[in-house]
Amino acid sequence: MTALGLAVPSSEPYPWPYDEAAVADRTALVVVAAQEGLVPRCAAAPATLGIIAELTAAARAWGATVVATRHAASPAQRRPGLLPRAGTAGWNLVAGIEPDCVVDAFGVDGFTGSPLAEHLAGLDVDHLLLCGLGLEGPVHSTMRSANDRGLECLLVVDACASLDPSVADAAVRMIEMSGGIFGAVAPSSEVRRALTLTGPLSPPLEV
Amino acid sequence: MFGPVEAEPYVWPFDGGFDAARTAMINIDWQVDFCGPGGYVDAMGYDLKLTRAGLEPTARVLAAARAVGMPVVHTREGHLPSMVDCPANKLWRSKRIGAGIGDPGPCGRILVRGEVGWDIVPEVAPIDGEVIIDKPGKGAFYATELDLVLRSQGVTHLVFTGITTDVCVHTTMREANDRGYECLLLEDCTGATEYGNYLAALQMVKMQGGVFGAVAPSSAFLATLGKPGK
Numbered sequence: 418m419t420a421l422g423l424a425v426p427s428s429e430p431y432p433w434p435y436d437e438a439a440v441a442d443r444t445a446l447v448v449v450a451a452q453e454g455l456v457p458r459c460a461a462a463p464a465t466l467g468i469i470a471e472l473t474a475a476a477r478a479w480g481a482t483v484v485a486t487r488h489a490a491s492p493a494q495r496r497p498g499l500l501p502r503a504g505t506a507g508w509n510l511v512a513g514i515e516p517d518c519v520v521d522a523f524g525v526d527g528f529t530g531s532p533l534a535e536h537l538a539g540l541d542v543d544h545l546l547l548c549g550l551g552l553e554g555p556v557h558s559t560m561r562s563a564n565d566r567g568l569e570c571l572l573v574v575d576a577c578a579s580l581d582p583s584v585a586d587a588a589v590r591m592i593e594m595s596g597g598i599f600g601a602v603a604p605s606s607e608v609r610r611a612l613t614l615t616g617p618l619s620p621p622l623e624v
Numbered sequence: 625m626f627g628p629v630e631a632e633p634y635v636w637p638f639d640g641g642f643d644a645a646r647t648a649m650i651n652i653d654w655q656v657d658f659c660g661p662g663g664y665v666d667a668m669g670y671d672l673k674l675t676r677a678g679l680e681p682t683a684r685v686l687a688a689a690r691a692v693g694m695p696v697v698h699t700r701e702g703h704l705p706s707m708v709d710c711p712a713n714k715l716w717r718s719k720r721i722g723a724g725i726g727d728p729g730p731c732g733r734i735l736v737r738g739e740v741g742w743d744i745v746p747e748v749a750p751i752d753g754e755v756i757i758d759k760p761g762k763g764a765f766y767a768t769e770l771d772l773v774l775r776s777q778g779v780t781h782l783v784f785t786g787i788t789t790d791v792c793v794h795t796t797m798r799e800a801n802d803r804g805y806e807c808l809l810l811e812d813c814t815g816a817t818e819y820g821n822y823l824a825a826l827q828m829v830k831m832q833g834g835v836f837g838a839v840a841p842s843s844a845f846l847a848t849l850g851k852p853g854k
Contacts, residue, residue: 435716458832493804496638499835524802525835553828554835558802561795565761567711581831587824591790594817595668596721598762598791600713 423479423544425571425611428603430593433571439544441480445537446473447563448485449527449549449556451514454507458499459550459578468576468605469548470513475612477517482540485516486527488555499525499554499580525551526558533559534566544569546608548576553588560592560599570600573608626692629808629848631840633830637781637806648779649689649696650800651682652764652786652793652814654748657701657741659787659815662730664741667723670817675787679747681842682785682813686748688851695777698750699757699764701792702737709760709767748785762792765799774805781806783845785813790825797829797836807837810845 422438448469456462473483487510489503501507503521510519523530537543545568549556556577560570572592579585592599625641657663659675666672689696703710707726718725718734725735732739737758750756757770764770774782782805786793793814797807809829816822829836 431717431720435713491802491804494802495804496806496834498801499832526798526802529799529802553831557828558798561762561798562766564714565763565766565795567713569713580835581827584824584827584831587790587821588828590818591821591825594791594821596717596723598717 423611423615425603425607427607428571428601430597431601433601433603434544434569436569439569443542444481444544444546445540445542446476446481446483446546446548447527447559448473448483448514448516449547449559450488450551450554451485451511451549452487452501452507453509453511454501454505455550455555456511458580460582461578462550465550465576465578466511466513472548472573472576472605472609473515475609476546479612479615481546482518482542483516484536485510485514485519486522486531486533486555486559487519488522488525488527491523491530499551525555526562527555528559528562537568543567546571546573548573550578552577552579553584554580557588564599571608572600572602573605574602576605626848629840630844631808631838633834634838636808636838636840639806642781644692644694646778647694647781647783648774648777649686649694649783649785650764650796651686651696651698651748652784652796653699653701654679654682654744654786655700655741656731656743656745657735660731660741660745662741664723664734665817667729667734668721674817674819674822675815677815678785678787678813679745681810683747685785685810685813685842685845688846688849689783690751691851692849695779696750696754697757697770697773698744698754699759699786699792699796700742700744701759701762702735702742703760705733705736705738763795763799764792765796765803771803779805782808784809787815789814789816790821791816794825794828801836808845809837809839810842811839812842
């Protein structure tokens with residue numbers, strides 16, 4: 418096995434990624450909904466944001482693109498919900514989150530009302546590391562949609578803050594059902610270790 | 625107009641009532657592959673009783689919905705026989721656990737359109753005139769005509785049944801809520817491959833004041849329609 422691609426052999430329920438190793442220029446760290454308005458809704462947000470910052474630094478040093486999704490209530494949504502309206506204070510990214518680019522979404526799902534799919538395709542990215550605020554909300558919706566689009570997803574579990582700790586464990590189990598129905602799951606310690614062990618270059622072409 | 629439904633965490637719908645013609649019943653993936661012997665879920669070794677539990681109440685709601693003139697939409701997950709619409713990672717994961725998509729099984733090729741396992745089970749089968757949405761993924765809005773169909777028919781409210789609660793039902797309800805549809809999930813008309821995940825999936829709809837809509841027993845919905853619950 419090549420040492421040049423990213424692999425997290427201890428991830429559950431299978432060693433991520435399915436295709437043995439992810440290369441940096443086709444991998445993005447997606448920081449989902451790290452916004453002021455989500456902080457009061459997630460009790461663990463302050464600690465989680467520290468983990469996200471460390472993960473962001475490691476992913477960037479390795480060579481992955483860091484994308485932040487910024488979620489606003491959809492103009493179609495008439496019932497008041499989880500998300501801040503665009504342009505309000507709650508809609509802003511939390512200070513210290515420093516992505517390479519910000520993608521605006523209009524929904525709980527980062528793919529709804531947003532150019533996220535096109536943006537990732539334009540970058541040639543097909544492997545995602547996911548973290549953010551709202552494990553059961555924005556993070557889960559975004560992971561589900563990414564997976565339906567064929568993107569290979571790894572949830573960095575302690576880099577996600579729960580909206581409802583009574584269902585956080587189940588939210589992780591749901592991902593791991595049926596052999597990894599939405600992808601795989603690993604803790605940030607394992608992901609960061611893999612990122613620092615791995616060179617940023619693509620593996621040599623097999624001729 | 626029908627009056628509101630006793631639901632959690634709020635009385636559904638948020639706008640006070642619903643018009644049958646603008647309220648669609650969305651039946652998610654009641655296919656042999658997910659609740660029939662020899663199908664995909666059976667091949668993975670899960671207990672079919674859990675995914676079949678909602679069939680009887682769903683059949684009652686289906687009859688009532690048809691009687692009051694609600695549009696009914698059925699969805700099916702399945703891939704083209706050539707498998708060109710199956711992502712490589714989805715195929716790899718299924719083969720790794722011994723239930724490969726496209727592989728032959730007792731109900732034909734697993735999760736492939738046109739096979740016996742792909743059919744909707746007879747208890748809740750579509751009738752002439754009802755829309756059937758074929759989808760390659762978990763969400764019924766991605767890569768399908770569902771949103772176009774609903775908007776063209778003026779549908780604004782959705783009532784969900786189907787399987788599995790935590791996977792295809794939840795993904796589709798999340799997509800629908802983001803698109804502005806007012807959603808209700810009937811808790812006894814759905815099931816998951818793990819009971820704890822079923823309960824957690826219901827809670828995830830209700831958390832934070834109803835992130836994705838509301839949840840009610842079918843008896844409450846039937847009572848609002850003026851139909852007996854049993």
